[in-house]
Amino acid sequence: MRNTLYAALVVVATLSAPPLSNAAEITLSEAFDYNAFILGDYTGYKSDVEGNLAVGGNLTVSDFDVGLQLAPDLTASSLYVGGDISYVNGTIRNGQTTVSGDMVATGVTFEGGINADGSVLLTESKVNEGDIFSGATVSLQSAEVVEGDVAASDLVQTNSSINKGDATLSQSATLVNSEISNGTLTANSVSMDADSTANSVSAIATLSATTFETIDFDAIAAEVFAQSTAFGDMLINGTTTYYCAGETHCTADSVDGIVFSGNDAINIYSIDAEILSTGNKSITYDFSTTSYNIINVTGDVVELFNTGFYNTAFDGQYVDNDPGIDYRHDGTYTNNILFNFIEATELNLYSVGVKGSILAPYADVNFYNGHVDGNLIAASLSTPEVYLTNETGETYLAPTGQINNYSFGAIHVPEPASIAFLLSASFLLLRRSRLECEA
Template structure:
């Protein structure tokens, strides 16, 4: 159900600059404000969030969170993190298998299961795994495993099981990595709740703008122009909207806190004819919200703007420039920074602030109370 009701600035659905009637409609408040805000913050904190399993043979420039297992060929993480540098570069709730994982710019790794693929820690980040660890080159940093460690080189090796064919100062009987899987599972559950709530909230917004086409029909154009607040596009069938077009044109929005493109449909794919060569900074405040999708296939197309598809399997064969959220993913193209920032995008609860009519009653009530107190003080003075 779509809804949009006028709200005063004191109650507003989002804390935004006042939107003109022609640029962006007022937004509804939401009872899920806490989850929506947490979902948006997660998209700022991570370059890639996969709630279940990720199969990758590519790279992610910023931080990556995987709630399930990580498989596939050799892949690279935190290659160009910008403001996401440092801390945990790669978090995996399950097992890490396949080709070696390369962790760059000093990022660390946390794994809830076994790290069987091997890892090269480039820049001094440490490895933490509740399960077994194999074939890690920690380059002077430490490895912590609640299980067994084998074929590993590190400055210090802390282990709860056994160690074999490994170099470094060994610390037996260490269980400091115990509990990682439970902690990651709890984070995954929270992220799932928050990101689905965020997607649902955006899906409920009435559109303020429509896709247009060039005179020759070859260009499909998203142009919100300039304005304030949040602009919303709605597309029920993306493939049909782009079919027989040669270019997807997305003009850089000016002044908006965010532009939301709500895309319907369970199975979303792109026509082979379309090419998308957009401004690289779209991911900062443009969100493609695949709110119904169980699968999204970007094919061989480059993609600009952040992607919110918390219940879909996402597949890409070219780069995505922006923050990415998916239920599961087959990644064959780079995930680039230029992710979501949109600092003005902050949801307010519809119960956090009284409605205008309630404010009026409260003000009248305060006045009546003051009148009674004045009469009482006068009586005491006599």
């Protein structure tokens, strides 16, 4: 699946040379089909990814949810992992789970099925509706498959039940104090103790192999790298204004306000990581909600914290977590914004709610006590051990940042605006960012 943004630039991994014009269209990498796409490992706790999550390396999480805001679709996966999964407490919602390695899950509810090329160990866990496929062994320890089949090389079932489905094993099945109540158990060898039951048992000589399918992480990664580079090569046509109250000259550490302004269907900005990393500042978006806005960030290390986001489209600050209002917006004011970290190898996000998507293919992201309203595409994601203090003086471990289910490009550009932009694109001029100071 590809998202195409009209009135922008065609960007695909197969391009031999990145064009610099802002005309034509943007074909987004498949990574943008995922709420979060992490090329390497993902480590987190006490948080969630509201949309679908793809992790090219290993996923290690606890007290964690995936897929809350997805439309229910048990034919597709909410979670894809290219390595192994270690999951303690949480729920995979509105879809299946697909893992290329081994899965170990404790206290996890799977609303859909599980597809694993390696082994699957479920302890005190539940699969509500869907099959479990494993290229190795499925172990159920005090676990329940409510409705769905199990297919694997071996099944080890202890204090567990398969309530409505068949179990088909190419080798062996071992049941201890367990049951397969409304399906057939088929295996070359079966061992059941006196406390175990199966509705029907049959033996087979061979079992046809089931093909394991997942997404092509390597191909998507190649697209992501090409995408970030091409965005970075686009002409700057937006204006970046810096403000520093009480100063006669703005320096990187004195900036307390940044405004991104643009009047075109697609606006490109550039900002240095040192300035963006200044704390206790505001960022204001001054452009149409039907435009696309790409903010290219240069620099190896970025720290984004204690930053308030404003938008002139509604003449105020974004509001989050206010119990007195419906604080969850519809994406109108965030789906047209992308921060492209074209050089960053380290991105630290904390105590901030980022309004817009993040593309940081080379960056190891350290993310806690905050959220991103948009896609998050990065090299890896981890959560440092940081303790915070609440209003009552109690200390607690800062949770992994939340990734909310908004998506760059999910906006509607009126047809006349697109056509007008295409006709005028050849007359774009490079406009340098200017520095302004307030007395």
